[in-house]
């Protein structure tokens with residue numbers, strides 16, 4: 001059923017596209033205004049896997065549910081992935097509550113854990129291939145009748161005046177667009193290398209030290225990573241590339257001869273907490289959905305559905 005309320009989503013990274021799809025599916029007449037198409041956003045640089053993080057647990061769990069369904073759709077670019085994580089603290093709960101939504105979960109035996117780590121586990125999760133998944137989302141939105149227009153928005157009030165509801169999915173752009181100074185870039189550099197046939201992932205983090213990951217895509221393996229808060233440069237740093245490749249090769253020796261294909265940098269939209277809320281402004285309703293930091297994919301479906309709930313409630317009672 002078509003909803004009489006027009007909604008404009010600003011931004012078309014993973015957050016904007018997912019939100020626009022759910023709004024269109026709920027019957028809202030939805031369009032997108034965006035400075036860049038999805039393949040030029042932070043979302044294209046993401047690793048991108050579902051990995052448990054503290055906070056926003058219900059949004060995370062809902063997103064995983066949807067991703068698990070999408071594995072069955074060949075055009076979506078979503079695949080099962082087992083990630084082995086080595087950690088520097090003991091793991092003794094064989095059935096932790098945070099692992100419930102995963103496809104599978106197993107603690108490694110002591111002889112499977114390399115030095116200097118204290119323990120390890122294998123998380124049965126999903127990986128998302130952004131160069132396939134983002135065009136899939138665009139296509140799904142357009143098939144629902146949605147229109148994507150490239151336009152730089154300088155004032156949300158202008159958009160809000162012309163539509164009853166605006167959704168702000170501008171990621172780091174929200175810092176200047178709505179003056180949210182709690183937003184910070186969290187710079188991440190990744191190195192793509194040839195894939196020698198790797199289909200499982202590795203992840204490590206030692207308290208206070210750099211973290212390392214090795215995550216396969218169909219053609220390449222994505223190696224990371226860095227988290228530099230407050231750094232705006234999109235220029236890859238050669239020393240960092242070297243460090244990432246060395247660390248990844250010691251974590252997964254199968255990469256010993258894999259050549260570098262590409263180095264990419266993305267600025268995660270960092271915020272103390274993700275902002276998913278409705279604001280009544282003098283010009284109209286503005287729903288915010290930004291600040292997902294390193295978890296924009298992991299939160300995407302849960303946050304999008306929350307935005308739809310908020311807008312449905314506000315427009316049915318006003």
Ligand SMILES: Cc1cc2nc3c(=O)[nH]c(=O)nc-3n(C[C@H](O)[C@H](O)[C@H](O)COP(=O)(O)OP(=O)(O)OC[C@H]3O[C@@H](n4cnc5c(N)ncnc54)[C@H](O)[C@@H]3O)c2cc1C
Pocket residue numbers: 010011012013014015016033034035036037038041042043044045046047048049050051151152153154169170171172173174177187188189190224225265266267268269289290291292293294295296297298299
């Ligand atoms: C190296 C790296 C690895 C990552 N790995 C993962 C991972 O494994 N799992 C995971 O879940 N997440 C991961 N992330 C995080 C993830 O990429 C982000 O959280 C996510 O992409 C944010 O999506 P978004 O749509 O909110 O923002 P963006 O992708 O930045 O999109 C913002 C959109 O808003 C538009 N916009 C901005 N300002 C304006 C304006 N004024 N007017 C019009 N349009 C505007 C932009 O053009 C763009 O279309 C990773 C990120 C990096 C950098």
